Amino acid sequence: MSLDLSPLEPCSRLLFEIALRPLQGQRFQPTGFPGLGAATFQTPQGLSLLVESAQSMANHLERTLWDDANCELRGPAMGLSHVRVVRGVGETPTQRAGSGSKQFLTDSLIEAHRINSPYVMFGMLEGEQLFDRLGAELNAFEAGPAPSRRDIAAHLLRWDAGALLHGAFLSAKKGKDKTLAGGRLRLSRALSAFIEADGARVAASGGVKNDHVNPSGDTKAGFGNVPFARDEFTAERITLFVNLDLGQIRGYGLGADVERLLVLLALYKLRLLLDGSLRLRTACDLEPASADILARRPAGFALPDAAALEPALKDAIAACKDRMQVKEVEFNDELKKGKDSDKAEGQPDDGEPGDGDAS
Numbered sequence: 001m002s003l004d005l006s007p008l009e010p011c012s013r014l015l016f017e018i019a020l021r022p023l024q025g026q027r028f029q030p031t032g033f034p035g036l037g038a039a040t041f042q043t044p045q046g047l048s049l050l051v052e053s054a055q056s057m058a059n060h061l062e063r064t065l066w067d068d069a070n071c072e073l074r075g076p077a078m079g080l081s082h083v084r085v086v087r088g089v090g091e092t093p094t095q096r097a098g099s100g101s102k103q104f105l106t107d108s109l110i111e112a113h114r115i116n117s118p119y120v121m122f123g124m125l126e127g128e129q130l131f132d133r134l135g136a137e138l139n140a141f142e143a144g145p146a147p148s149r150r151d152i153a154a155h156l157l158r159w160d161a162g163a164l165l166h167g168a169f170l171s172a173k174k175g176k177d178k179t180l181a182g183g184r185l186r187l188s189r190a191l192s193a194f195i196e197a198d199g200a201r202v203a204a205s206g207g208v209k210n211d212h213v214n215p216s217g218d219t220k221a222g223f224g225n226v227p228f229a230r231d232e233f234t235a236e237r238i239t240l241f242v243n244l245d246l247g248q249i250r251g252y253g254l255g256a257d258v259e260r261l262l263v264l265l266a267l268y269k270l271r272l273l274l275d276g277s278l279r280l281r282t283a284c285d286l287e288p289a290s291a292d293i294l295a296r297r298p299a300g301f302a303l304p305d306a307a308a309l310e311p312a313l314k315d316a317i318a319a320c321k322d323r324m325q326v327k328e329v330e331f332n333d334e335l336k337k338g339k340d341s342d343k344a345e346g347q348p349d350d351g352e353p354g355d356g357d358a359s
């Protein structure tokens with residue numbers, strides 16, 4: 001039986017406000033920003049806190065479809081377009097070895113800037129860089145108006161369907177002057193989410209890194225005892241806000257089959273996130289406060305469970321299979337260190353991956 005999405009037809013937005021709670025205890029660690037720390041702000045109700053930004057949530061939602069062990073899409077999502085990046089044997093692999101003489105490097109699905117990642121855009125495909133292939137297909141190297149939203153959307157559907165939900169900004173630049181339509185190829189997010197906490201209070205704690213061999217050793221070199229302070233938070237309410245822009249999806253002009261695919265894909269990602277992918281960092285493991293996930297708009301629309309969404313998503317992918325592809329590019333450029341690499345390597349891993357995502 002086909003999953004009924006007709007309640008969404010009169011709506012331009014699908015909105016959820018989902019109450020969350022820590023999986024264990026009451027404390028949680030919000031995202032931190034360089035030079036700022038936790039992003040707190042005042043509201044009429046008191047102190048509030050940004051637990052997870054829209055940029056980071058886009059990455060978490062993309063990751064719900066990714067099988068880390070096999071470096072591939074999860075079963076129900078197989079057939080969705082994306083770009084794999086491989087590297088020739090002899091280079092150091094970042095993940096497990098692939099088949100033949102190539103090794104898996106990364107994928108447009110897991111890159112912070114997705115298809116605009118330099119590993120993707122400057123990877124080689126059939127003797128040319130993907131940057132040049134996309135630019136030629138979109139006529140993006142010629143003077144004149146930028147391609148239409150429909151043309152951009154159709155090409156993104158072909159190369160990386162997730163970009164139609166999570167946004168794209170094709171700003172890659174080759175040399176001094178060669179760009180993709182001067183950086184005008186972009187789509188805003190159709191699916192956005194963020195997590196806020198209200199009634200937030202600091203839960204201060206700390207600890208010490210012990211050196212049992214040489215407690216008074218040189219701490220700059222990694223030796224010695226190092227005490228540290230740590231701020232976590234408690235909150236009266238933690239809420240995940242989700243906004244699916246149905247009007248934008250329809251505005252792509254790609255037809256009913258693609259519209260259904262994108263809506264089902266968004267719902268499936270949200271369901272997987274809520275069913276077990278809400279461990280945002282070591283000390284921030286959340287879960288829904290209620291098993292019933294109902295939309296605020298349209299009121300009463302219930303988020304289907306995974307068992308209902310999976311067959312519907314498979315059918316939707318099959319209906320659009322001729323408009324999508326899975327391509328493999330090869331990136332063998334030298335992986336050089338940047339000027340600030342040493343400083344970056346010393347930063348604590350407390351932040352949110354990909355928070356600088358431009359899409």
